[in-house]
Amino acid sequence: MNITTKILFYLQQLLTACLLIMLVGCGSLPIISPDMKMKPKHPILLEGANGILTTQQSKTILSKLKKNSDDTNIFDKHLALEAEIVGSPLVIGNKVTLLVDGDATYKAMFAAIENAKNNINIETYIIDNDEIGHRFVDLLVRKQRGGVQVNFIYDSVGALNTPKEFFQPLIASGVNVLEFNPINPLLARKGWDVNLRDHRKLLIVDGKIAFVGGINISSVYSSSTFGRFKAANNNKLPWRDTHLRMEGPVVADFQKLFIATWLTQKGNALADKNYYPQLASQGTEVVRAIGSSPDEAYSQMYVTLMSAINSAETQVCITNAYFVPDAQLLAALKAASQRGVDVRLLLPDKSDSQLVYYASRSFYDELLTAHIKIYERKNAFLHAKTAMIDGVWSTIGSTNLDWRSFLNNQEINAVILGQNFGAEMQALFERDLKSSELITLKTWRKRSISTRLKEQGARLWARLL
Numbered sequence: 187m188n189i190t191t192k193i194l195f196y197l198q199q200l201l202t203a204c205l206l207i208m209l210v211g212c213g214s215l216p217i218i219s220p221d222m223k224m225k226p227k228h229p230i231l232l233e234g235a236n237g238i239l240t241t242q243q244s245k246t247i248l249s250k251l252k253k254n255s256d257d258t259n260i261f262d263k264h265l266a267l268e269a270e271i272v273g274s275p276l277v278i279g280n281k282v283t284l285l286v287d288g289d290a291t292y293k294a295m296f297a298a299i300e301n302a303k304n305n306i307n308i309e310t311y312i313i314d315n316d317e318i319g320h321r322f323v324d325l326l327v328r329k330q331r332g333g334v335q336v337n338f339i340y341d342s343v344g345a346l347n348t349p350k351e352f353f354q355p356l357i358a359s360g361v362n363v364l365e366f367n368p369i370n371p372l373l374a375r376k377g378w379d380v381n382l383r384d385h386r387k388l389l390i391v392d393g394k395i396a397f398v399g400g401i402n403i404s405s406v407y408s409s410s411t412f413g414r415f416k417a418a419n420n421n422k423l424p425w426r427d428t429h430l431r432m433e434g435p436v437v438a439d440f441q442k443l444f445i446a447t448w449l450t451q452k453g454n455a456l457a458d459k460n461y462y463p464q465l466a467s468q469g470t471e472v473v474r475a476i477g478s479s480p481d482e483a484y485s486q487m488y489v490t491l492m493s494a495i496n497s498a499e500t501q502v503c504i505t506n507a508y509f510v511p512d513a514q515l516l517a518a519l520k521a522a523s524q525r526g527v528d529v530r531l532l533l534p535d536k537s538d539s540q541l542v543y544y545a546s547r548s549f550y551d552e553l554l555t556a557h558i559k560i561y562e563r564k565n566a567f568l569h570a571k572t573a574m575i576d577g578v579w580s581t582i583g584s585t586n587l588d589w590r591s592f593l594n595n596q597e598i599n600a601v602i603l604g605q606n607f608g609a610e611m612q613a614l615f616e617r618d619l620k621s622s623e624l625i626t627l628k629t630w631r632k633r634s635i636s637t638r639l640k641e642q643g644a645r646l647w648a649r650l651l
Contacts, residue, residue, distance in 0.1 A: 215488060215512055215592055233275040235435045235467045274475050279467030280434030282602055284582075284610050285399065288407025291429040292318065298391040298431075299325055305335045305459040307444045309388040309598075311344035311584070312402035315352045322403050323352070327359040335457040336361040339447060341384040342369045344402070364453040366596075375452040382480050385595040387429075387584050388444055393463045396440040398600050399429030399582050400507070400571045411566040412617065423536065426566040428505070428614070430582045430600055434468040439475035443598060450481065472603040478585065478596065485592045487585045487599050491573065492518055498527045498575050503615045505532040507569045508539070508586035509546045510648045515587065516549065520556040528559075532618055535562040542588070544637075544644035554627040561622040571599075574611040579603060589649045 232243070285291040299306060306329060313319050330336045338356060340348075342365050356363050366384035368374060389397040401407055409424035432440075441461055448456065478485040495502055495518045502522055509531065511519070523529045531553070537543035550560060571587075574580045583599025585591045602608075 215484070215514065232278050232472065233435065234278045235465055238275070274439050274477075276472055276474050276603070277434070277436040277439065278472050279469065280432055280436045280471040280473045281469030282471045282473065282600075282607060283431040284607075284614065285397075285429040285431055286412070286614065287410050287427060288318075288401055288425065289410055291397070291399070291401050291407070291427075292321075294431050295389055295397060296321070296325060298389070298395050298397070299329060302329055302334045302391045304392045304463075305337070305457075305461060306392075307337045307388070307390040307441070307461075309339040309384065309386050309444055309447065310403050311341045311383070311385045311387065312404055313340050313345055313348060313352075314402075314404040314406075315348045316405040318405040318408060319348070319352070319403055323355055326361060327355050330356075330359045330361045335459045337364070337444075337448065337453075337456060338362065339364045339366055339384065339444075339451070339453075341366045343367075343380070343383050344385070362454055362456065364448060364451055366447070366451055376450070381594050383590075383595050384447065385584050385591065386447075386477070386598040388440060388598055390437065390441050390444060393441050393461050394433060394437055394465065396432045396437040397429060398432075398440065398584070398598050400427045400569050400584055401429045406567075411621075424566050426563060426568045426570060426618070428570040428572050428582055432473065432600065434471070434473070435465045436473040436475055436600075438462055438465060440598070443475060443477040446477075447596065470604075471607060474601040474603075476581075476583070476599045476601060478592075478598075480594055480596070485597070487581075487583070487597055488592045490599075490601065491515075491581070491585075494573070494575050494579050495519065495522055498522050500527060500576050501574075502527055502529045503532070503574045503612070504530070504587070505568070505570045505572045505615065505618065506587045507534060507537070507571060508542050508588045508591070509533050509549070510542060510588040511549060512589065512592070516552070519553065519558060523556050523558050529557075530559045530561065530615075532561045532563060532568070532615065532622060534568040535564050535623070536567060538567060541644045541647055544640045545648050548641035548645040550625065550630055551627070554625065554630060560625045561619055562625060563618055563622045565621055572611065574608055574615060577608040577612065578605050580608055580611045
C-alpha cells in the first residue's frame with residue numbers, strides 16, 4: 187500500500203468514525219477542577235465493623251496514616267473531595283491480599299468457593315468455554331447442589347463466544363444465572379443499548395470475602411508472567427494481570443454493588459440467604475469500594491482517579507491495559523509532571539486490540555515531551571488496571587483509562603489507603619519495570635511514517651474504543 191492509498195484509507199476511517207459518533211451519541215465526562223484545596227462540606231468519617239466512627243476517631247486514624255507516610259497532603263486534599271463525590275465510605279479493619287496473575291488468583295478463588303457455607307455471588311465480563319471456565323462451572327454446580335446459593339452475572343458481549351449450552355449445567359443445578367444487557371433486543375429488561383456493558387470482575391463468598399481486579403474467567407490467564415512459561419501454552423504470551431482478595435467490613439459495600447446490579451437488571455428474585463452477615467475487623471487496611479455505572483451522572487472512578495492525580499505531590503505510577511485518555515486526564519498527568527511529580531506509565535508492548543494499541547501510542551509524543559516516563563511491558567499481554575500515588579493511595583480494579591470504561595461500562599475498583607499496601611504496589615510496579623522497555627522521546631520520533639498514520643487513524647476512534 188503506497189502513501190497515497192494509506193492517506194485515502196485513513197480519510198475513509200475518519201468519515202466512518204464521524205458517522206459512528208453521530209449514531210452512538212457523544213457522552214461527556216465531568217469537568218474536574220485541578221484545585222483540590224476546597225474545604226469539604228462535611229468532616230471525613232470512617233466506617234468500621236460497628237458502623238460509622240465518631241469524628242474524633244476518624245481524625246485519629248487519618249492522623250496515624252499521615253504520620254506513617256511521606257510528607258504529602260494527599261489525605262487533606264484528595265480525601266476531602268472524594269468524601270463529597272463518592273457514595274461509599276472509607277472502611278477500616280480490612281485484610282487485603284495482593285494477587286498477581288491468574289494462577290494465584292484462581293487458587294485463592296477456588297479455595298474461597300470450596301469453603302463457602304451460605305452464598306456465592308459472581309459478576310464477570312468474560313467466562314470462556316475452556317478449562318478454567320469449566321472448573322468454575324463444575325465447582326459452582328457442586329456447591330449449589332450442596333445447599334450454597336450461587337448467583338451469577340455475565341456480560342452478553344463479553345461472553346459472546348461462549349455457547350448458551352455452557353451455562354445449562356449451572357441453570358439445571360439451581361444457580362441463578364443473569365445475562366447482563368442481552369444483545370438480543372427482544373430480551374432487553376430495560377432500555378436496550380448494546381454499547382452498555384458490565385466490565386466488572388467481582389466474586390463475593392458468604393458476604394465475608396470479596397475479590398476484585400482485572401482477571402476474567404478464562405484459561406488465557408493460566409500462565410505466570412514472572413519466570414518461565416511453558417510451551418504447553420501453545421507458545422502464546424502469558425497475560426499479566428492484578429487482582430485483590432479482601433476480608434472485613436468493606437465486603438458489605440461490594441455486596442451492595444452486586445445486588446444493585448442484579449436488581450437493576452431485573453434478575454430473578456434472590457434466594458433468602460445471609461448476604462449481609464455481621465463482619466468483624468480482619469486487619470488494618472482502609473478501603474473504599476467504588477462502583478461506576480453509565481446509569482449515573484458521572485463515573486465515580488474517573489472523578490476519584492482525577493482528584494488523586496491532581497493531588498499528587500511526589501509520584502504517580504499507573505499500570506493500564508487500555509490507555510486512551512480524554513483531554514482532562516491527559517492534562518492532569520502533564521500538570522503533575524510539570525509540578526515535579528514523578529509520573530510513570532506502564533503500558534502494553536502488545537495488545538489484543540490493534541486499534542487501542544495504536545490509539546494509545548498516538549499520545550506518546552505529547553506525554554514524553556512533558557517528561558512523563560513511559561514503559562512498555564515485554565513478554566506478556568499486560569491487562570492490569572492499577573495505580574499508586576504518593577506511596578499511600580492505591581487502586582486495583584476493572585477500570586481501563588479509556589472512554590469506554592468511563593462512559594459506557596459498569597466498572598468496579600477498590601481504593602486502599604496506607605503506606606504498607608502502597609509499598610507492595612510499588613514493589614510490584616518495580617518488578618514489572620524489570621521486564622519493560624523505557625521509551626525515550628529521541629527514539630520514539632524515529633518511528634516510520636506508516637506507524638504514525640496508523641496511530642492517527644486509530645486515534646480518530648478514541649471515543650468508541
